[in-house]
Structures are given as structure tokens and as C-alpha cells.
Amino acid sequence: MIPNSIPDVIRVLxxxxxxxxxxxxxxxxxxxxxxxxxxxxxxSSDEAIxxxxxxxHDIYLIDYRIxxxxxxxxxxxxxxxxxxxxxxxxxxxxxLDIERESLQLAASDYLVKKNLTSESxxxxxxxxLGRKEQEKQKINHLLxxxxxxxxxxxxxxxxxxxxxxxxxxxxxxxxxxxxxxxSEKQQRFLxxxxxxxxxxxxxxxxxxxxxxxxxxxxxLARQRIDVSEIVKSxxxxxxxxxxxxxxxxxxxxxxxxxxxxxxxxxxxIIDNLLENACKYSRPQSNTHIAVALKFGMIEVSVDDxxxxxxxxxxxxxxxxxxxxxxxxxVGGTGLGLYWAQSVARLHGGDLIYEAHDTGSKFKLLLPSVx
Amino acid sequence: xxxxxxxxxxxxxxEDDVDLREAYVMILESENIDVHAAENGKVALxxxxxxxxxxxxxxxxxxxxxxxxEFLEAYKPELHKDTHVVVFSNYDAKKExxxxxxxxxxxxxxxxxxxxKELIRIVRTILA
Numbered sequence: 001m002i003p004n005s006i007p008d009v010i011r012v013l014x015x016x017x018x019x020x021x022x023x024x025x026x027x028x029x030x031x032x033x034x035x036x037x038x039x040x041x042x043x044s045s046d047e048a049i050x051x052x053x054x055x056x057h058d059i060y061l062i063d064y065r066i067x068x069x070x071x072x073x074x075x076x077x078x079x080x081x082x083x084x085x086x087x088x089x090x091x092x093x094x095x096l097d098i099e100r101e102s103l104q105l106a107a108s109d110y111l112v113k114k115n116l117t118s119e120s121x122x123x124x125x126x127x128x129l130g131r132k133e134q135e136k137q138k139i140n141h142l143l144x145x146x147x148x149x150x151x152x153x154x155x156x157x158x159x160x161x162x163x164x165x166x167x168x169x170x171x172x173x174x175x176x177x178x179x180x181x182x183s184e185k186q187q188r189f190l191x192x193x194x195x196x197x198x199x200x201x202x203x204x205x206x207x208x209x210x211x212x213x214x215x216x217x218x219x220l221a222r223q224r225i226d227v228s229e230i231v232k233s234x235x236x237x238x239x240x241x242x243x244x245x246x247x248x249x250x251x252x253x254x255x256x257x258x259x260x261x262x263x264x265x266x267x268x269i270i271d272n273l274l275e276n277a278c279k280y281s282r283p284q285s286n287t288h289i290a291v292a293l294k295f296g297m298i299e300v301s302v303d304d305x306x307x308x309x310x311x312x313x314x315x316x317x318x319x320x321x322x323x324x325x326x327x328x329x330v331g332g333t334g335l336g337l338y339w340a341q342s343v344a345r346l347h348g349g350d351l352i353y354e355a356h357d358t359g360s361k362f363k364l365l366l367p368s369v370x
Numbered sequence: 371x372x373x374x375x376x377x378x379x380x381x382x383x384x385e386d387d388v389d390l391r392e393a394y395v396m397i398l399e400s401e402n403i404d405v406h407a408a409e410n411g412k413v414a415l416x417x418x419x420x421x422x423x424x425x426x427x428x429x430x431x432x433x434x435x436x437x438x439x440e441f442l443e444a445y446k447p448e449l450h451k452d453t454h455v456v457v458f459s460n461y462d463a464k465k466e467x468x469x470x471x472x473x474x475x476x477x478x479x480x481x482x483x484x485x486x487k488e489l490i491r492i493v494r495t496i497l498a
Contacts, residue, residue: 178396
């Protein structure tokens with residue numbers, strides 16, 4: 001059975017530095033009865049990589065040995081695993097280890113050159129193309145499921161917001177004395193209920209923000225803005241918050257750091273970093289926020305003297321909460337840093353973590369404009 | 371909350387969730403503010419035609435019968451210079467909020483963020 005999406009004329013790229021082998025394979029293609037094909041030849045790995053990246057072929061045949069490198073190097077360099085076209089590895093002799101490795105790098109098949117006939121080659125092409133087609137359908141199906149999951153999260157979170165907002169209003173009304181005087185105990189219990197409800201709201205808000213970023217629905221409203229100005233205003237707003245925890249915040253700005261950024265998104269990232277610094281630091285400690293230009297990038301660094309991060313690998317993963325001596329006390333959703341890094345990357349920048357002896361340092365990198 | 375005509379010191383709440391609507395009315399009444407309420411855009415339009423313009427309209431966006439955007443299209447805030455429209459919604463969809471601004475809304479407040487004190491503060495600032 002031939003899957004109907006296989007093209008009428010199959011465009012094949014052969015990667016082989018041996019002209020004699022090319023001529024033999026060309027001959028095999030010419031004598032194929034069942035397939036119409038157009039064979040192109042790349043005689044070096046560099047030429048091959050360039051042609052593969054241009055993505056104008058339906059299938060690639062790659063010799064295992066090619067100008068001192070291997071076909072596996074080529075597979076790795078062109079990220080065969082992310083490609084929709086099949087890659088078939090050709091080799092002089094069968095070797096189980098190479099075969100295993102080529103499969104790991106997403107080669108569709110592995111053919112021994114000396115056993116090739118035009119018929120076996122044609123069959124290999126058909127099967128590889130057919131399997132890729134099925135893969136494509138599966139991927140589309142999974143993408144569809146993923147999309148509806150994002151949509152579900154968005155709808156569910158929006159729906160959840162209304163009752164949670166209502167609870168907030170009524171508890172606040174009672175706390176504000178609209179329903180009469182409260183005993184000290186009633187006040188304390190309701191305070192706890194209110195805070196818990198606020199935490200629920202923040203989880204819902206974060207879920208929504210993450211769903212937006214994940215589904216690609218987050219559109220940046222970019223403007224030419226001096227990032228130092230955003231940082232200055234954040235540092236000012238956070239001064240009383242740090243003070244209420246008996247901590248301090250200091251800042252430094254070397255230069256004018258202009259970038260094409262979404263002001264409110266960047267402000268949210270900075271707020272997130274400062275909130276974390278405040279939450280995970282002990283009383284009497286200082287957090288320093290600085291803006292600098294480095295290698296054409298704007299670098300906003302937040303340097304705290306807090307408890308540090310035990311498992312930095314997990315920091316930017318969704319829902320990962322890292323245990324430390326303060327984490328159970330301060331709460332958190334495990335979504336903030338994931339969101340912040342995603343949005344930094346949407347800007348063409350990044351958010352990275354650096355450990356140091358006396359705490360944590362987060363660096364927000366953003367492309368600068370002159 | 372059966373009130374007379376609306377004037378520049380009145381507040382109109384347009385909100386479909388009955389519990390939330392009642393909460394807002396109670397909060398503002400406790401501050402001796404003249405409050406009126408409607409459960410959707412259509413009821414709000416009727417109320418405005420009958421009782422005149424308030425100083426502030428708190429407008430939810432997602433409502434049955436007539437939503438907030440449709441209400442703004444019909445009401446045309448630019449023809450009511452003394453009435454301030456504050457969009458009060460829990461749907462922070464950027465497109466919808468941008469549309470509301472284009473149609474004459476002056477502010478957007480995420481309902482979930484506004485505690486009673488914040489609601490009162492908004493009213494006091496605008497009506498001051």
C-alpha cells in the first residue's frame with residue numbers, strides 16, 4: 001500500500017563523497033520502475049548540511065563515511081530528530097552499534113550498500129516516506145490535543161476566577177467590619193481564609209499566564225524603552241516591601257539601556273525576581289539589582305543574599321518547587337520562573353541563574369538597540 | 371437600592387454574577403455612595419435611558435444577552451463626557467480589553483485584584 005501523500009516525483013538528496021558510489025546509486029535510481037525520482041548529489045558534509053537545511057528534498061540518503069566525518073555527525077548537525085523528512089543511512093558493512101546509534105539520531109533506515117538493488121532501494125524509500133507520513137499525522141494529532149489542553153486550562157481558569165473573586169469580596173467585607181464587630185479569633189481565622197483564597201487566585205493567574213505563553217497566544221507589545229527606567233521604578237516600589245521584611249534593596253544603573261521590549265511583561269519578570277529575592281532572603285540582608293550593557297545585550301541582574309537554590313536544574317521547569325528552608329513557609333506555584341524565562345526568550349533574550357557563595361543571582365538578558 | 375435618577379455622583383454596576391453584583395452594591399452603599407445595578411448591557415442601557423447618566427459605570431465584559439463590548443458600541447461613551455467607564459472583568463484577554471479602550475473605556479481593572487477597599491478607592495478618585 002502506498003500512502004497517498006507520497007509525492008509523484010520523489011526528490012532525493014544523496015550525500016556521498018565517493019563519485020563511483022554516486023554513479024552506482026544513480027544507476028539504481030534510473031532503473032527503478034515503480035518510482036519517479038529526482039536525484040541530487042552532495043559530495044561533502046558541508047554541502048550536505050547546507051542543502052538539507054534548505055529543505056527542498058523529500059528524503060535524504062547519507063553515506064556513513066563522508067570526508068572524515070560520519071553520517072551520524074550530519075544527522076546530529078541538521079537535527080534529524082526535528083525534521084519531517086526521512087533520513088536513510090548507507091554503509092559499507094553492517095554494524096549493529098552504528099545501526100543503534102543512527103536510530104537514536106532518528107535515521108529512518110540503515111542500508112548496506114553492497115546489498116542494494118533498485119528494488120530494495122525503492123522499497124526502503126517508500127517505507128521511510130510512509131512511516132514519516134504516519135508520524136506526521138500522529139504529531140498533528142498530538143498538537144491538536146495539546147491545543148485543546150491549553151484552551152481547557154484557559155477556560156477553566158477564567159471560570160474559576162469568578163467564584164474565587166466572590167469569596168474574596170465577601171471575606172474582605174466581613175474583615176472590614178461590614179457585618180459587625182469581629183472577635184480577635186474570628187479576625188484571625190478569616191485572615192487565614194482570605195490569604196488562602198489570595199493564593200488560589202495567584203495560582204489561577206499564573207496558570208492563565210503560562211497557558212497564554214505555551215499556546216503562543218502571548219503577543220508582545222514592543223516599544224523602544226529604557227530598561228533602566230523599568231528597573232528603577234520596580235526598585236522604588238519594592239523598597240517598602242523589603243523594608244517590611246527588615247531587608248534592604250540597592251540598585252545601580254551604568255548606562256541608558258534601550259531595548260524593544262514589552263514594558264509590562266518586563267516589569268512582571270523583574271517583579272517576580274524581586275519577590276523571590278525578598279521571599280528567600282533572611283532579615284537584615286540586602287538585594288542588589290543592576291542594569292548593565294554587555295556584548296550588545298542588556299543585563300538586569302538581581303543578586304540576593306538568600307538561602308540559594310539547591311537544585312538549579314529544576315528552577316525553570318513548570319510546577320517545580322524547590323525545597324529549601326524557607327520554601328514551605330513562603331508558598332509559591334512553581335510557575336513564575338517558567339513564565340519569566342519563556343517571556344524573556346520571546347524577546348530574543350533569556351533568564352539565567354548563577355549560584356554564588358552567599359545567595360542567588362538571576363540575570364535577565366534582553367537584546368539592546370542603539 | 372431602589373434609587374431615583376442617576377447623577378454625576380452615582381455609580382452603575384453592570385455585572386451578571388448575582389453574588390458579586392450584590393457585594394459591589396453593598397460595599398459602595400456602606401460608603402453612602404448612590405449605587406445602581408444591572409445584570410447585563412441591555413438592562414444597563416434601559417436604566418441609563420430612564421434614569422440618566424451616572425459618574426461611573428463599572429462594566430463587566432462577558433455577560434449574557436448583551437456583553438460589555440456590545441454595550442459600549444450602543445452607549446458610545448464619547449457622547450457622555452461626564453460618565454467614566456471602568457471595565458471590570460476577570461477575562462484579561464488582550465484583544466477584548468483593547469476593544470473596550472477603543473470604544474471609550476477609560477480603565478481596566480481585573481476584578482480578582484480589586485478588594486472592596488480598592489473598589490472604594492477607585493470610586494473616590496474618579497468622583498473627587
